[in-house]
């Protein structure tokens with residue numbers, strides 16, 4: 081890395097830097113229609129047609145070079161060469177949004193003071209054109225004294241031209257006059273002068289200003305309406321959960337059939353014995369019981385990606401701001417918390433957009449309460465087993481309502497917990513919310529497909545590695561030692577796994593967990609959905625040969641009482657997080673103490689909630 085020239089992408093949040101980075105390097109960094117999608121720098125490399133190679137770095141967006149939040153600090157430090165391990169970039173590509181020239185030019189003018197050679201990528205020219213905005217690119221280039229290349233980053237438009245211009249910029253780097261040492265933050269008068277100049281340039285180069293973003297204005301009048309807005313948001317979320325069940329039903333059935341067929345084939349074609357059991361009861365039952373949830377996960381992500389791309393997510397943050405403020409959370413916490421629905425890890429990383437350290441810590445601490453997608457298999461498994469699939473009218477199903485309720489429980493818990501934390505350990509006042517609302521966009525099909533493919537891949541890789549390994553280890557623990565002569569129970573009752581499960585039962589029996597659940601909790605710490613795989617293996621080994629074919633759902637329906645099932649659900653609302661989340665919390669809080677606190681409070685809440693659920697349900701049934 082050290083010998084190649086380095087080019088950084090600089091620009092205001094949401095101007096399309098990551099889209100441009102992906103286009104130039106062929107990578108797949110997160111592209112989303114809200115400010116703060118990128119919170120880390122990312123490297124890639126580019127080879128030009130003449131063979132010149134250089135490194136390119138995607139940075140978080142920033143409004144100015146004296147930024148306050150963690151993500152923007154990264155950008156500032158990289159551009160100013162303040163990172164000890166890394167010299168400042170040799171050249172820059174300044175990305176600006178053609179539909180919002182004035183705001184974006186201000187940063188360009190500020191960056192110009194760094195003395196680093198740069199080109200300007202005038203991005204989103206497609207949108208500007210659609211709005212009827214016309215820009216004199218020649219003139220803009222003259223005013224700034226640098227090449228300006230119109231681009232449409234999401235469709236790779238203008239990237240060839242950009243690549244052609246880069247050698248020229250890299251040539252200049254040798255003749256660099258100023259050094260970033262000379263860069264001084266602007267005082268108020270300097271800032272005003274910069275703004276004036278940005279306005280002046282914009283005035284000269286914008287030939288025709290279209291009735292810009294008329295659609296955005298009309299839509300926002302409805303979607304941000306104080307009454308209709310929140311109602312629409314609730315309805316939307318409700319529809320998503322109904323869809324997760326309704327649309328996934330058929331494909332889940334196919335995967336389930338495929339898994340059962342595979343297990344049967346192994347059983348009939350291999351001689352009965354250890355190998356057949358390892359494959360059918362260990363690997364296939366374990367991995368199979370998790371991958372049937374792929375359709376549901378993809379449907380959930382489909383909605384999340386569409387909402388992110390259209391720009392609605394940022395509106396959701398805006399609508400939720402009042403509620404968030406009332407529990408002492410920063411409005412900026414909304415998007416990190418929302419990402420935690422996918423997984424707490426990117427969620428916790430996304431808290432970098434929050435500049436107040438206490439606001440940020442509070443958000444990190446509660447992020448695991450948001451229902452991550454790894455919990456979806458657990459929820460739907462238990463719901464399918466114990467909640468009748470009765471339609472309650474208008475095509476709304478009871479199972480979808482319960483799932484919605486579980487997600488809601490996660491959110492309510494997070495808000496309550498935030499309020500408690502703000503009054504105690506992270507006391508302080510939350511800062512007001514400032515976020516630019518992006519314009520509405522139709523989602524790019526290509527991005528949606530790629531986004532879903534990468535989710536599917538990540539899920540299947542996990543199933544093929546962590547879950548497969550856990551299933552095999554568990555199979556071994558559950559198959560040895562062999563049962564004694566004249567044993568009357570299935571072999572698993574005499575195994576190591578049973579001993580471990582029974583030992584843990586001392587702790588968990590009071591909250592209604594049987595020993596099979598206790599076994600599943602342990603690998604469930606590696607990744608939550610592994611608990612489902614573990615149950616698959618345990619029940620495959622303890623039942624008759626037909627268990628897998630019948631499906632785990634039917635097995636659980638017969639084996640678990642209603643109070644136990646509900647207690648298990650309650651446990652996973654709080655579910656002490658998986659190890660990878662703990663590792664990220666440790667890194668982002670930079671504190672073992674806070675990580676331990678987070679783990680501890682979730683553990684205690686999970687135990688208490690599961691226990692309360694169990695005893696209340698027992699009293700009622």
Ligand SMILES: Nc1nc2c(ncn2[C@@H]2O[C@H](COP(=O)(O)OP(=O)(O)OP(=O)(O)O)[C@@H](O)[C@H]2O)c(=O)[nH]1
Pocket residue numbers: 091092093094095096097098099100110111112113114115116117118119139140141142203204205206207231232233234235388389521524
């Ligand atoms: N129509 C159109 N949309 C674009 C273009 N470039 C990017 N977008 C969209 O603009 C949004 C923001 O793009 P990103 O690449 O995530 O922007 P970013 O500058 O990396 O944003 P941060 O990481 O938040 O600073 C996404 O919804 C993209 O699909 C473009 O040239 N035309």
Ligand SMILES: [Mg+2]
Pocket residue numbers: 097098099110111117118139140141
């Ligand atoms: Mg980005």
